Amino acid sequence: GQQVMQIPQYQHVQEGEDFTTYCNSSTTLSNIQWYKQRPGGHPVFLIQLVKSGEVKKQKRLTFQFGEAKKNSSLHITATQTTDVGTYFCADLPNTGNQFYFGTGTSLTVIP
């Protein structure tokens, strides 16, 4: 099946620092979604990107879809303790109904 790789696996940052997680695939990605899961919680949908080179912003969060649609990134500016959690990317191929999740990046924010 499709493999979606995500790096880094863990990231510790000081509060106020920036954070970026990357989602990569050897095959073309179709519909990239990003989810956030708080410790002990469930994944919550953040955003979907579908177009090559697309950039979307949600307050301090910036989401990008690569020009070749082989990668995506989530960047958080000036992290806060409320950003703590695991961030997942997921791809939904155009030809199917099955989502393929990356392994996630666990973010710890040190006050």
Add this chain to the structure above:
Amino acid sequence: DAGITQSPRYKITETGRQVTLMCHQTWSHSYMFWYRQDLGHGLRLIYYSAAADITDKGEVPDGYVVSRSKTENFPLTLESATRSQTSVYFCASRWTGDNEQFFGPGTRLTVL
């Protein structure tokens, strides 16, 4: 209250026993999904359903059975539980034509 619920939230069972995890959603979403979450593996799809009486295998279906006789319910059964099925199980749903998935609170299953 509307939404997607799972029961039980926690379950401990023994190897070889049958276990059924329940998932109920009140939105009349067409699609429903079962995932398992394990450290280092992220979320892996077990089974999904596009509508009542239509189910399909995901990445890791072995050892699991699903049914969907009603749109709102999507139970997951482990016919003979094994220790490797110790995991957190999430149910999710979405509308047809909208890719946003809504996840339930999860069931933490331990197989001894």
